[in-house]
Amino acid sequence: MHVTHLSLADFRSYARIEVPLDPGVTAFVGANGQGKTNLVEAVGYLASLGSHRVSSDTPLVRMGAERAVIRAAVTQGERSQLVELELNPGRANRARINRSSQVRPRDVLGIVRTVLFAPEDLALVKGDPGERRRFLDELITARSPRMAGVRSDYDRVLKQRNTLLKSAAMARRHGGRGMDLSTLDVWDQHLAQVGAELLAQRLDLIETLQPLTDKAYEQLAPGGGPVALEYRSSSAGAEGAASGGAGAEAPRSREELYAQLMAALAGTRKQEIERGVTLVGPHRDELLLKLGQLPAKGYASHGESWSYALALRLASYDLQRAEGNEPVLVLDDVFAELDARRRERLAELVAPGEQVLVTAAVDDDVPDVLAGVRFTVADGTVERT
Numbered sequence: 001m002h003v004t005h006l007s008l009a010d011f012r013s014y015a016r017i018e019v020p021l022d023p024g025v026t027a028f029v030g031a032n033g034q035g036k037t038n039l040v041e042a043v044g045y046l047a048s049l050g051s052h053r054v055s056s057d058t059p060l061v062r063m064g065a066e067r068a069v070i071r072a073a074v075t076q077g078e079r080s081q082l083v084e085l086e087l088n089p090g091r092a093n094r095a096r097i098n099r100s101s102q103v104r105p106r107d108v109l110g111i112v113r114t115v116l117f118a119p120e121d122l123a124l125v126k127g128d129p130g131e132r133r134r135f136l137d138e139l140i141t142a143r144s145p146r147m148a149g150v151r152s153d154y155d156r157v158l159k160q161r162n163t164l165l166k167s168a169a170m171a172r173r174h175g176g177r178g179m180d181l182s183t184l185d186v187w188d189q190h191l192a193q194v195g196a197e198l199l200a201q202r203l204d205l206i207e208t209l210q211p212l213t214d215k216a217y218e219q220l221a222p223g224g225g226p227v228a229l230e231y232r233s234s235s236a237g238a239e240g241a242a243s244g245g246a247g248a249e250a251p252r253s254r255e256e257l258y259a260q261l262m263a264a265l266a267g268t269r270k271q272e273i274e275r276g277v278t279l280v281g282p283h284r285d286e287l288l289l290k291l292g293q294l295p296a297k298g299y300a301s302h303g304e305s306w307s308y309a310l311a312l313r314l315a316s317y318d319l320q321r322a323e324g325n326e327p328v329l330v331l332d333d334v335f336a337e338l339d340a341r342r343r344e345r346l347a348e349l350v351a352p353g354e355q356v357l358v359t360a361a362v363d364d365d366v367p368d369v370l371a372g373v374r375f376t377v378a379d380g381t382v383e384r385t
């Protein structure tokens, strides 16, 4: 798919902007702070209902404005669609497809697809486990938009269960009789049900992503691998079952994963009531990225960490393409971060994409193989050059 037109109103630094886009490569070039990333961030938002830079919508709305609107015309094969999101921080966001009456924001998922490479990606390798969980869950949602509902159900159930545990912990501290544990039993079942669905999807994704990541790493840094993705589940027993990639005997069916989660919740209940928080479940799991025999985090060099992060993004691109969903590739300011060899290899790998959007501070940061349409971004204006 590709975006043929992007309109923004009160989004970030833009009061109003209309950008017609072609398939193939488009580079947005301009000095620091001129609004290049703001443009591609908007495209990424349509694909994931979130920004790759911030976790709240507030900074996305232009200072002084109340709401921001992102609108894109999208073409997939013969089909064209108009998708629109209105961001209302503090209130519910709104969405429209083909100017129709309103739909839920999550209904637009799957219309715009992106794989976004950005300097923030280094956190995939060097950052907290939450970064890697988010990477997995975003890709799961891109492959199967209905999983956005499962993800938000999980967050909701977890929040409610934590509230219950917190009040149980408070009651204990203040010498109360404690709580009626049958209520907690019900929440355990809810959590295990949605948790098993999420866990199953993550394990399936990791198995599919593993060979693609290894291949991408080899393309970017020949001879530097192998790389391995291992899922460390907080709900697996001490024997470490349920690891994706490696664990051949790991439970895979929803029923087995449900039983695993229920057993883990029962096993940690005393501790959870003491601490007032849910200690096991997908929100506590870790995706371990290994380079050779060692974890990349803490061991890989800066360059190796970059190659790993890029390999994960390339693998997600290959995966979506293989499943018949060609995403828009967005490369936000990444070439300036890479040495000449990686820059060249990455550019060659992405150049054939149906649509590639690149941002760079200067023309020289855009590799020659990505010659295409250029826009100059300056002072809130975007002009084709």
Ligand SMILES: Nc1ncnc2c1ncn2[C@@H]1O[C@H](COP(=O)(O)OP(=O)(O)OP(=O)(O)O)[C@@H](O)[C@H]1O
Residues within 6 Å of the ligand: 011, 012, 013, 014, 030, 031, 032, 033, 034, 035, 036, 037, 038, 039, 058, 059, 060, 061, 062, 063, 333, 359, 360, 361
């Ligand atoms: N909500 C907002 N309201 C108004 N201006 C904003 C808002 N959010 C960001 N900006 C402005 O947008 C500009 C940053 O834009 P952007 O991140 O797209 O820059 P860039 O061109 O990608 O720069 P760099 O090359 O440094 O990455 C900054 O000047 C910032 O002050």
